[in-house]
Amino acid sequence: MSILIDVATGGVRGGTSILYAGVGETVSERSGVINLGTEGSMLGGALAAYVLAAETGNPWLGVLGGAIAGAVLSSVHGVLVVRRGANQFASGLAVLFLALGLTSLFGAAYVGRTITSFQNYAIPILSDIPVLGPILFNHDPLVYLSYVVVPVVWYVLFRTRVGLLIRTAGERSEALTVHGFKVKNVRMLAVTVGGLFAGIGGAHLSIAYTNSWFENMIAGRGFIAVALVIFASWSPLRVFAGAYLFGAALALGPALQARGFGINQFALHVIPFVLTLVVLAVLGRRTISAAPAELKRVFENAPPDP
């Protein structure tokens, strides 16, 4: 039992950064733009948050800085793709390399710095619920924030006018043009908001989860987030389940090893990636058919041309 609670708790804790990035990428992809630079936005967010938390002593300012850094990086992708019509895959990777270079350059001075980080806060009463209490209600504030933010993003996407514009940009962009809206502006907004959430995800890693900054510390979680959006069929609520599943897969190895289970470490550490492949294989064409129409054109190697 304790191992299940440990793995589930680790799933929430370790999945939260992926959750933020995945929700942001959902918004971006709903508008028809895939952003492989999500990993770069997370890196930028992680460093900016760490720097601000170190310099100001206030982790909330860190989150703000992380969100801004993530948004700025993704807007570079936005300008290249939306304004200049660049290839989405090439541009995303270019932004990632840009972020890698910039963060290792400017981050070196902060590697050994200590910060005022977020602390875990057990929510009274709720954290006493058996099983669910420790899994869901004994975390840092950014985890709790995600419980609110993700449903809000779902609401905005599916129940508001702005959300309708974003989704229309991804499904039938000419309909926007007909009604006098600028598709490019809508997509820029979606891509930038996507990077903003990825930046918060990076901030969670650096100032809430690990309390450290190191070069390349996202270690592929941004790419997991991009894969997750497909897995979640472009629904913010399903991103919840997916992110926690990946988090749990990442937590399973340490939990088993700490209990002395005789399982090959290399086998344990491929679980999250095998999981990705299995999910993609099982869902297969079904997920792609759920993709925003304009995004399918990207997958088919024709950049959308509004």
Added chain:
Amino acid sequence: MQHRTLKTAFAALVAASALVLAACTPATDGTTPGTTADASGAPGTGGTAIGFITVGPKDDYGYNQAVIEASVIVGEAFPDMQILTAENIPEDDSAVATMEQMIDRGAKIIFATSYGHLDAAQKVAAAHPDVVVVQQGNAIAGEPGANIGTYFGTVYEPMYLAGIAAGAATETNVLGYVYAFPIPQTIANINAFIRGAQSVNPEATVVTVSTSSWCDPAAQREAANSLLSQGADVLTQHQDCTKTVIDAAEAAGVYTVGYHADASELAPAGWLTGAVWDWGPLYVDIVENITVGDFTGGPFNANYRVGYKTGTNPFVLAGYGPSVSAETIALIAEQQAWLGSDEGSPFLGPVLAQDGSEAVADGVIPSYDELDGMNYFVAGVIGNLAN
């Protein structure tokens, strides 16, 4: 449109690559130009400079920073020599080019300090018989040429001593070890650590969790959490970046044993001690040996492995934290002297392997060479090695 798209993407890639390259461009940094020493003709003599190349940045609070700091000590010991350093040198032929540039600038002695720099070091040594190249951490197969050698220390000795501090500190008798990969050096560290702990606390066990990465802070944090949830009250590690695990231990109010660098300021309450680098004295010994013309056929013209028994071990014990008792400190000093004597070793037999079989017979002391290939956990280690 299609053309413009491609061009824009290409321009973006070029711009990004340029930035990345700019961030990683090797910075060759020279200080204190000196005069030519006399040339006796032996390899490595007669130079005006000493070169150091590192695979990583000079400020990583770990492996590479230790090299750069020691190069400064070499500069102080040999004020006539110019010290050339180049950081972020990849483990490929660009290392050859960097070393050639150093030779052009008067270097006759070069320290290639990453494990993967060995191939490049061998190429440079073969092309320049008048230059001595020494490589840190790797080993040359077969007989080394007259102007090349490798060197390394024995980090499991200070880890054994740190294990004594951990064994004395633990109340749960559960120690936690976060490691990257089951390579012989790591395995020897873990084994020495638990044997040190058991020498003062026979009940102690060490639980091991691997991260399959030298630096993935989130994986380290999860590993630390899983160890803490199993009751570990001392955490240690073999990782390149060490801050995350130390922070996790301090936040949980448990003890920590450091690695690579003295991180006592990160854990003012829980810091016990740690195994840290101090390459300076060994580098000075090596340069001294080369400049007097004794390199060829000497101790460093080989795969030189140094420990408390044979000389200046570059791995030393960090300062002690506030909770370590005077009694424990005295015991550790005594044990360090014992490790340096002919009778002492962390692996003085009998050593039982994890499965209870005898790994080292009663009274036998394995050599440094034998321990270089350690591939089994000893009794008291919880965890298993990938086969």
